[in-house]
Amino acid sequence: MSEDLILVEADRCIGCSICKLICSISHTGAFNPKRGLLAVRKDLFSGDVLHPRL
């Protein structure tokens, strides 16, 4: 497990933020996408998903 890394396929991302919500509730006990330990930021004007990372 220690060698694992999470990969994001940006092309498949729909920008729903569910990943940030589940991350924040399990690490902080509350729903707060700004405290999710990953960032998948969508640009709704260009259609890009920017800088998927964690």
Place this chain on the structure above:
Amino acid sequence: MSIRAGGFVVINASKCTGCKACMNACPYGAIFYDEVEGVCVKCDLCMGEALCAKWCPQGAIKVRGFERSLRMGREDPEGRSILGGRLDRGYGEIFQGLLGGVGIVARILWNEVPPEVGPFDPGNKLIFMTGPLTGTIAPCSAKIVVGSKSPSLHPVEHSTKSSVGGDWGPELKYAGYDGLVVEGRAERPVYISVLDEEVEIRRATGLWGKGTFATQREIAHQLGRKVETLCIGPAGENLSRIATIQTQTGRASGHSGFGGVMGSKNLKAIAVRGTGDVKVADPKRFLEVCEYAKSLMVPHPMGGGGGGLGWTRALPDKRLLPFSKYRRRYFSCHSCPAACDGFCSVPGVGSGSEKCDGWFYRDYAYDYHGDGSEEGDRAFFHATLMANDLGVDCFELVSMIPWLARMRDRGLIDDDSIGLPLGRIGSMEFAEKLLRSIALREGPAGILSEGSARAAEILRGAEELYEALWFAYGQNQHDDVRSYPIVALLWAFDSRDPMIDTHAIRHLLVTRLLWPEPFGVKERERDAICERIFGSTEVADHSNYRGKARAAAICQNYSRAFSALVLCDWTVPIFSSPSTKDHMGDPTVLNGLLSAATGLEFSLEDLLLVGERIYNLERAQLVREGRRRGSDTLYEYWFSNPDPGGRVVPREEFEGAKDEFYATRGWDPETGIPRPERLRELGLPDVAEALSRCIKDPG
């Protein structure tokens, strides 16, 4: 910080001072700063099963071995006026009775918007309300309810509501607020910014006149951060009665004309950024119910399992399939696995959302330019983007354009009298002229900015043709009132297009029967579902009005209940499911989610009682504004003009079903006014007292 075996970096929070040196050093941009705790934080792969990968509806997040990692980029990290507003921090004592969303909207309208207030008066309120599930991970919980006096409803400008998805509602919750009520009128154009605790009314001078796309970008630039923005375009500024409130490139509070209300307040936009928490009472149970709800919804025919409006795939359309070559991805609202928004880029036109309501010009564009032609693609998508940018209600245009064509054919209008190139309906030029006329009130076609119902009163001889394309209350046809008795009844009693009811009922009774597996529902399965939800299969027999009144009331109680939570009407109340063997759905997820979120135990019956209470409160407001039994009806056209199958809305049966409906609701059958004793039983004693005065005036 330390490095565990295998090179995995962990942060020891007790030692971290929040200096952010590690953030600057990390080439992957993988370390974040938690403003709440004041420490640096980093993914720990959940010390086992990575939950983001497990919950991602798209399978876009995967846990892989380190050697297969990718390099990922780094990310650089006055005007005061008489406009007033309230930010409500809690539902307080009305929470338990009305829950949120549409319930609180109905209560504020009743308490604060008397009948004599017109939609564009400063005394009108514009209410934006979240619900107890907003901001959580509950599936399809992004929507807010917007409420106000509506300029689009006709002939009476009744109070009504609308909804809008995207990310704005959850962001407001993260900023620490449940809702926002705008009252009064600013002296000059302003916008509101809500950045957590900081709430400001700012000048919008440079924004006034701009389209909704540019407005959202400009506000983000001015505030210097990512915000979620609701805004109006030129249509709303010019008090068009068919103007929308928009967010992103295609999400709108559309069909109630609230863009004009916002424009009348000189309010261009409301931008929100929130960094706070949204908590639920029992997180473990809440996540269990969410997983169960998702299992019933995905793959959902309305999307999910790949994104997009699934029925466009279930029923292949020769004009949609070729257009999909422009689709770059699907976008969803906050916390929604369905992703109904197909994001398209058409060369030479632009990029933005493509959904069913944006198809108003599709058929005209391809009829004019030819199927599969790039000119057709461009004309169609240009019209869609332009309507969303100018803030014009796409759905109104669905019927307005054929109405104009019919008036042209009858010689009631021509190019000169209306100022539109009527011979070129389907061209880019026609769409541009029409939309500009509406949004900017330019030329003779500027009267269309008043909405088709009011324009029909001005254009002589147009009313008869108008009725053939609209159902009631100045709202254009949607679903089928002649073929489906329950749809006719739902239309008759609502203040506006009852789509929050008809979406669910149409899926169950009509569309799903036509779909292939796994979405399709067989007739005997449908009957079992109807038995469970309505206690009878009568609702599925479209040849008569038996049992439809009671079923309509049940539908309305459901829709008000889930719109109080607030969940999206595309995906709930889960009457049927593509994932169960018998396609049986389970609406108890609604009360399950609410109970786990609030810690207050609600049964489905409790929740439906809240729905009934809200429906009665909405009705009380309509009654106070003059609504009576006589206006619970459809346009005359639908009673006298048969469809190709020879069906009309049978007047006697229809009126008989109305008697049954008023009896079911505990309303007076003569007037259609809720009886005071029923309102008291529902816990609305003040409403009962005020309405008993109305009964003396039969209207």
